Amino acid sequence: MIETPETVVLLAEDGSVVGTAPKATVHTTDTPLHLAFSCHVFDEHGRVLVTRRALDKRTWPGVWTNAFCGHPAPGEDTVQAIARRAERELGLRITDVRVALPDFRYRAVDASGIVENEICPVYTARAAGELSPAADEVAEWAWIDPAELRAAVAATPFAFSPWLGWQLAAWEGDYSPSA
Known part of the structure; x- marks a missing residue:
C-alpha cells in the first residue's frame, strides 16, 4: 500500500483557512499557524493513556504526552x-x-528550535480495544490515574510536552472521559 503524504490546513490568526501545505514541510523554525487536534484517551477504569514520543520524532522526541495528536486533512x-x-x-x-x-x-x-504553532482543539475519547502502538510514533506508553498525571506534570514539567501541561492547566473541572 502506498501512503499519501499528509497535508495540513494553514490558518490565519483569526482561525480562517488560508491554504494547505505538506506536513513534512510545515514544522520548522518558522512554522505557520495550522490546524491540529489533541486527544486524551481513557480506559474503562477511568485511567488516562500517556505516551512517550518516539526517539526519532522530529519534534519533542522522547517526551511524555497525552495519548496522541494529529492534523485533520x-x-x-x-x-x-x-x-x-x-x-x-x-x-x-x-x-x-x-x-x-x-x-x-x-x-x-x-x-x-522546531516550532509548533497550532489551533488545536482538545478531545477526549474512550479506548475500545487493545493498544498496538506504531514504533515510529510511540516509544512507551502507560495507563495512569488522572490525578497522578496532574501531579507528575506539576512535579516534573520538563519530562512532558508543553502542550500537555497547558491543556491540563486549562481543563475546567474534572479531568475525566466525561469532561
Missing part, C-alpha cells in the same frame, strides 16, 4: 481524523469522542 471531519490517527499511531479503536477544550491554541519551541 483538508475537508476531513475532525472526529474522523481523530479515529484515523488513533488507529495509525496507537493501533487503537476509540469511541465517545468529545471536545473538551474547543479553543485551545499554543505555540511552543523545542530544544532543536
Whole structure:
C-alpha cells in the first residue's frame, strides 16, 4: 500500500483557512499557524493513556504526552481524523469522542528550535480495544490515574510536552472521559 503524504490546513490568526501545505514541510523554525487536534484517551477504569514520543520524532522526541495528536486533512471531519490517527499511531479503536477544550491554541519551541504553532482543539475519547502502538510514533506508553498525571506534570514539567501541561492547566473541572 502506498501512503499519501499528509497535508495540513494553514490558518490565519483569526482561525480562517488560508491554504494547505505538506506536513513534512510545515514544522520548522518558522512554522505557520495550522490546524491540529489533541486527544486524551481513557480506559474503562477511568485511567488516562500517556505516551512517550518516539526517539526519532522530529519534534519533542522522547517526551511524555497525552495519548496522541494529529492534523485533520483538508475537508476531513475532525472526529474522523481523530479515529484515523488513533488507529495509525496507537493501533487503537476509540469511541465517545468529545471536545473538551474547543479553543485551545499554543505555540511552543523545542530544544532543536522546531516550532509548533497550532489551533488545536482538545478531545477526549474512550479506548475500545487493545493498544498496538506504531514504533515510529510511540516509544512507551502507560495507563495512569488522572490525578497522578496532574501531579507528575506539576512535579516534573520538563519530562512532558508543553502542550500537555497547558491543556491540563486549562481543563475546567474534572479531568475525566466525561469532561
